[in-house]
Amino acid sequence: MAVVEPVNRASTAKIAVMRQSDDRPKRATIFDVADEAKVSRGTVSRLLNGERYVSDSAREAIELAIARVGYVRNMAARNLASQRTRAVGLIVHEPHSVFLEDPNIGAILLGTNERLSEDDYQLVCLIIGSDRDSARVADFLRGGFVDGVIIVSAREHDPIALAIGQIGLPAVTVGHPSDVPKIPFVGIDNYTAARDVTSRLRDTGRRRIGMIAAALDRDSGADRLAGFRSAIGDGFDERLVVDFPLYSRETGVAGMKELLAREPDIDGVFAASDAIAAGAIDVLRQAGRSIPGDVGIVGFDDSEWAQRCDPLLSTIRQPADLLGRQAASILLDLVNGTRPEQTGTLLPTEIVWRDSA
Amino acid sequence: MAVVEPVNRASTAKIAVMRQSDDRPKRATIFDVADEAKVSRGTVSRLLNGERYVSDSAREAIELAIARVGYVRNMAARNLASQRTRAVGLIVHEPHSVFLEDPNIGAILLGTNERLSEDDYQLVCLIIGSDRDSARVADFLRGGFVDGVIIVSAREHDPIALAIGQIGLPAVTVGHPSDVPKIPFVGIDNYTAARDVTSRLRDTGRRRIGMIAAALDRDSGADRLAGFRSAIGDGFDERLVVDFPLYSRETGVAGMKELLAREPDIDGVFAASDAIAAGAIDVLRQAGRSIPGDVGIVGFDDSEWAQRCDPLLSTIRQPADLLGRQAASILLDLVNGTRPEQTGTLLPTEIVWRDSA
DNA sequence: TTGTATGCGTTATCAA
């Protein structure tokens, strides 16, 4: 031990006592472990990080010492020294109502967590519900609290996405707002899915098909509308499209009323989400229309809503958990220095035909 | 400047370059700001932390310097030096299905975030979906990543709760598992709410009242059953109670079928959650029972489910967002060294009478 | 395989 050591520790201990305002137990450090095991701090650190070059005798002594002094690593110190945290952030930037109701967000979250867990990364989920949150989260990210970040439900002109670009933090978005082109993304092909489901609606003989669109400021909403339009082709009639800000049941109620008013003979409806479809179905019922007899209707998501509709809702299954997993995989590559070969990944969807169309 | 400074920074720069594996921009430190503004690091730090004793001239120079060199604080270093992070964890420990469906969790999350945001604390939400997660989260907490923690949906014998006790980390639980008595909690009075709603069911003339209980391993589930039992009093018949692990619609379906089989004359049902009630209603319908004519039914939560039932569901409103806010407030006190005067806080609930009973 | 020494970027103490 160098002569300076004891002095060092002694003064440290004193200050620690002074700072110790309450009853939090004092925590052992690598110093204590090294002393106890009669080895150097370097050796302890190497063992802790699973590196080679630790003899069995040293290992035993250290493990014993760790147990004896009750050592646990201090992450802040580790982060500072190693310049990485083994944590990644997941940012959910949504108004409250959406966060609570969107059936996909939870699944994305779980998928991400699962994948990160496999590589022993910690997911920290950051919620933005106000401008103040937004600024604080930006600080948090800039501060090096996480090694990378996944943005769920990014929107156009998202200040956080822009901040991340400036910081140079590895990032992946779920969905791809058009104004952050450099960040890799994972998503589904909303356009094709919408086009295909609408086509099947036509193939089953529907002729006056409307759409209740939503969230046109997001890629998901805009692409679903574009797909619908493409499937309808030349006969497209903009009077048969209504749009609202949110993917909610209320949107379905308002939208369906509007469509019925504009076109009483409507015989098919593509709702931009299952929740919207559920609202629309209730309105159609009250208006005396039978489903799928008079009107065929399809939704999007294959969420809980689809199972609770009467009749059961035909819809598009979106692999939300896989989106999360995939986003996590890409981010891990990024964090480890691998550049992804492609900037965007689209996962396949599947049409689930049930009873409503 | 001391003579040692330039040497120090020069060698630092070299190492930084060596480590800089990719294109992450080099970041300015307090050193750079201090140099640029011709003041000491101490002064810069004081300004950054909003302390007194910074002259206007110094302030101006520093703010200019910060903008010029593009300084942002390094949180890891700040955390290490200050021994606190200004972040608190919120732990959700639930199987996937519950996390996705429980209507309260999201609201608790948002309420917590809102309150913490007011004090500029960052909420980091930690999800436990496996034993591996559990161990990693424990490390994360022990590592000093957060100043405190809120546990949502704590259960009996929760390893995380036990770990937190050992660490001595300030903590609050939402709900109060009986085996972690020392941790303050916030919750609702499930017992009284359940008793009152059941009593009203009786007061409106129901005589054969059953209950579909769930999650008896949690205080919420157990207390709701106890309240029901108390309201029924002497006439309690355990044949009229069924219980299942989850607060889910499937529980309602299975539970109602069982109750109908046991007691065809049943004329009232207390479902332990709205989702359960929704399932039960569907079964009653199919069995040809009218609601509330033949059978009155009430739920718990006042969630989305309640609004989608036909008829609209009478239920108990649980102030989930307030639970989150309150938990956050208590935790902030704890983190700042204030001991709470009481170990438990119960928030009021409200019975919402609609059409189902 | 192990030990030593230095750096990581702050905060906080104390003297000035």
Add this chain to the structure above:
DNA sequence: TTGATAACGCATACAA
């Protein structure tokens, strides 16, 4: 009000 400097606890390059 400011400056100088010692912690904070760990990782790591390099010497041994």
